[in-house]
Amino acid sequence: AQSVTQPDIHITVSEGASLELRCNYSYGATPYLFWYVQSPGQGLQLLLKYFSGDTLVQGIKGFEAEFKRSQSSFNLRKPSVHWSDAAEYFCVFSGTYKYIFGTGTRLKVLA
Amino acid sequence: GAGVSQSPSNKVTEKGKDVELRCDPISGHTALYWYRQSLGQGLEFLIYFQGNSAPDKSGLPSDRFSAERTGGSVSTLTIQRTQQEDSAVYLCASSLSSGGYTDTQYFGPGTRLTVL
Numbered sequence: 001a002q003s004v005t006q007p008d009i010h011i012t013v014s015e016g017a018s019l020e021l022r023c024n025y026s027y028g029a030t031p032y033l034f035w036y037v038q039s040p041g042q043g044l045q046l047l048l049k050y051f052s053g054d055t056l057v058q059g060i061k062g063f064e065a066e067f068k069r070s071q072s073s074f075n076l077r078k079p080s081v082h083w084s085d086a087a088e089y090f091c092v093f094s095g096t097y098k099y100i101f102g103t104g105t106r107l108k109v110l111a
Numbered sequence: 112g113a114g115v116s117q118s119p120s121n122k123v124t125e126k127g128k129d130v131e132l133r134c135d136p137i138s139g140h141t142a143l144y145w146y147r148q149s150l151g152q153g154l155e156f157l158i159y160f161q162g163n164s165a166p167d168k169s170g171l172p173s174d175r176f177s178a179e180r181t182g183g184s185v186s187t188l189t190i191q192r193t194q195q196e197d198s199a200v201y202l203c204a205s206s207l208s209s210g211g212y213t214d215t216q217y218f219g220p221g222t223r224l225t226v227l
Contacts, residue, residue, distance in 0.1 A: 042220060043202065043221055044204075044218040097144075098144065098167065101153060101154035101155075103153050
């Protein structure tokens with residue numbers, strides 16, 4: 001069955017520190033993967049997406065993600081976190097037209 | 112340009128009442144989706160429209176839930192005889208083309224429904 005797992009429910013980092021949010025998927029073929037961010041009271045904003053090709057994907061707001069087929073992972077990274085990055089992050093799998101969402105990782109940023 | 116809009120942003124209703132939630136997709140987007148975000152269940156797919164047709168209604172949780180789309184644009188999600196377990200944020204999304212798996216979906220801000 002197709003699924004996506006985000007092992008970390010909450011993560012806390014200090015402002016300026018690096019960030020990595022984990023995402024693992026289960027799918028037999030090439031997955032189509034997205035990362036979205038949801039700020040409090042806001043809708044979901046697309047950060048980046050992976051369909052094929054280069055396994056390192058650049059997104060908005062300084063985020064990047066690396067697709068690793070051997071590890072079935074698509075981890076999100078940012079070298080230096082800003083206080084405004086505090087939000088909930090969702091890894092999303094698309095095997096058909098409907099999205100399958102991970103459970104989300106809530107990021108807290110300490111000043 | 113304008114994004115996906117949803118109204119109302121918040122809705123408080125009494126158990127047993129009917130509610131209608133509205134979604135205005137991005138102009139020109141042919142595919143439209145409804146999702147539900149609740150504390151216990153996370154984000155779940157409800158229904159998908161291609162134009163005015165709904166080829167997949169598999170996520171609607173019960174026959175109290177229905178949705179329609181008119182003119183290939185605005186969509187309304189209706190919940191009849193609301194129950195407390197219907198309390199959630201209802202998100203609408205749209206995408207440009209035929210709803211293929213590579214389509215990027217653009218989300219609205221959601222409607223927070225509270226059933227007392």
